[in-house]
Amino acid sequence: MEHIPKEGPVILCSNHISVLDPPLIGSCFRRKIHYMAKEELFRIPVLSFLIKKFGAFPVKRGVGDRTALRSALQLLEQGKLFGIFPEGTRSKDGRLGKGYTGVGLIVHKSDAPVIPVAIIGSYRLFQPLTVVFGKPIDFYQQRAMSASADTYKLTTEKIMAEIQTLLDRHRL
Template identity: 30%
Template sequence: MIRPRSVEEPRLNRLFKIAFYYSLQLVCRLACVSLFHLRCLGREHTRVAGPALILSTHQSHLDPILVGVAFNERVNSVARQSLFPIPVLGTVIRWLDAIALDRTRGGLGGLKETMRRLRAGRKVLLFPEGTRTPTGRMLPLKPGFLVLARKCSVPLIPMAIVGAYDALPRGTWVLRPVPIRVVIGPAIEPDELKGLDDAAALELVTNRLAACRQRGQRR
C-alpha cells in the first residue's frame, strides 16, 4: 500500500475546490434522483480507506457525474486534455480537480499525475474500456490501468452504470428521463492481483464489472 503524500496547493484554492465539489455534488444528486430516479446499490463498498482506483463501465457523458454522486468523498476523474480549453466546461473541470489526459502523447502526463494523486491518498476514477460504448454493451478492457494498480498497490473498486446509455447515448446531447442504477462491487485488493498475468487480471476485473452490471439489470 502506498503512503499518502500531500499534494502541494494553496490553501484557499484547496478550500474553494472542496466547497465547489460538494455544492455541485448536491445539485447533481438532486437532479439525478429527480430526472433518472437514480439508485445506488452497494454503496457500502465505497467506504475504502485511503487511495483507490475506481473502475467503471462507460456508457455516456453522464458517467463521471453518476460516479461522483455515488461516492460521499471527492473523486478525481481523468478528462481529455482537449476539454480543458473549452469555455466554462474547462473551468468547471479544473475546479473539480480533474486529471488531464493527452492522448496524442500517449497519456504519460496523465499517468504520472494519477500516480501523484494516489500517493496523496485520493480516489481516482478510470474507465477501463477506454471509450463510451456505442451499443450499450460492455467493451473489452484495456490493460493500462493494471500499470497503476501494480505500481501503486491500491484497491480497485469495480462499478457498473446501467441506464445511462439510454438516458444519453453516444452521438446525442438530448437527455431522456429513464431509470439509472449505479452498482458498486467489493474492492479488489492488491493481493488478488499478485501472481496474475495481464490476461488473468483483466479477466478478474471484467468478471467483477459484469457482476455489477448484472445486478443492476435485475432490479
C-alpha cells in the same frame, strides 16, 4: 456503498455510457473523485475550468501517457479517490468494451483497493438508472507478479470481468 473505504486511496473502475457518468458516480460520495479526462476537453475554456475544479486531469488517448499515469499514482499516494473508465471512451451500444491496460499498470503500481462500478440503465427521462459498487477486487497475486504488459493485461481483464458480472447481475 459499504464496499468503499471512507478514507485512503481507492480506484473506481466503471463502464462508460454517457458524459454524465463522472458527476453521477461523484454524486454518491462526499469525497472528490479525480478522473482522467481526454485532453481535448481541456481545450474548451469554460469546460476546462469546470472539470479541473471537479478534479479531472488530462490524458492523451491512444498513447502511453506517462504524465497522466504519474498524476493518477500521485493522487493515490495522497489517499485520494481516483476514477477511471478502462474502456477509454463511451460505449455506443451500451455493452461493455475491452479495457485498456493502463488501468492494470496503475493497479499494479499502487496498493489502492479497486472497486468495480456498473452504471445500468439509460439517462432517458423516467427511465431507471442504477449505480452498483462491487466488492474490492483482490489483486494480491497480480501485484506479486513481475511488472509486465501481460500482468497489466491480466489485471485489466479481471477488472472488466468484475464490471461485466455486476452488469449481468443487476441489469434492470
